[in-house]
Amino acid sequence: MSWWQIVLIVLASVAGMELFAWWAHKYVMHGWGWAWHRDHHEPHDKTLEKNDLFAVVFGTIVFVMFAIGYYMSDALWWTAFGITVYGVIYSVVHDGLVHQRYFRWVPRRGYAKRLVQAHKLHHATVGKEGGVSFGFVFARNPLRLKEELRCQRETGQAVVRERTDL
Numbered sequence: 001m002s003w004w005q006i007v008l009i010v011l012a013s014v015a016g017m018e019l020f021a022w023w024a025h026k027y028v029m030h031g032w033g034w035a036w037h038r039d040h041h042e043p044h045d046k047t048l049e050k051n052d053l054f055a056v057v058f059g060t061i062v063f064v065m066f067a068i069g070y071y072m073s074d075a076l077w078w079t080a081f082g083i084t085v086y087g088v089i090y091s092v093v094h095d096g097l098v099h100q101r102y103f104r105w106v107p108r109r110g111y112a113k114r115l116v117q118a119h120k121l122h123h124a125t126v127g128k129e130g131g132v133s134f135g136f137v138f139a140r141n142p143l144r145l146k147e148e149l150r151c152q153r154e155t156g157q158a159v160v161r162e163r164t165d166l
């Protein structure tokens with residue numbers, strides 16, 4: 001494989017994973033997978049969450065992809081690599097930056113601040129219904145998201161917390 005094919009595959013899998021993560025978060029985690037995702041939305045003082053099991057499942061799938069790719073397909077191996085890159089970005093942004101599980105830095109401006117606000121607004125709803133901002137790396141304007149939350153509260157689509165801690 002040439003280097004530009006590799007770069008293309010890695011970039012496409014990183015971008016594809018953001019789409020997949022959005023879809024899985026909205027329809028699986030807030031759908032039939034809610035039993036695992038629920039404790040991520042509720043206050044607690046435990047180190048691990050049941051929600052972390054999703055990372056174990058995705059990690060196992062990627063491990064299998066690496067193994068099959070190693071013997072059969074370079075493209076599959078590099079796709080698995082791209083997914084891993086996304087996993088690292090996701091972990092730094094979601095677990096690190098937003099939830100401060102292994103470092104504490106509160107961004108005051110720029111896109112990093114927007115990312116934190118957008119995901120905190122995801123946590124503004126109670127229960128699995130409704131909600132905004134299901135992606136992790138691509139964040140919409142927080143003002144728009146607040147508007148949408150207000151709308152969901154008024155139409156009864158979601159239970160929204162009074163204070164969103166922003």
Ligand SMILES: [Zn+2]
Nearest residue numbers: 025029037122
């Ligand atoms: Zn969620």
Ligand SMILES: [Zn+2]
Nearest residue numbers: 040094099119
């Ligand atoms: Zn979160």
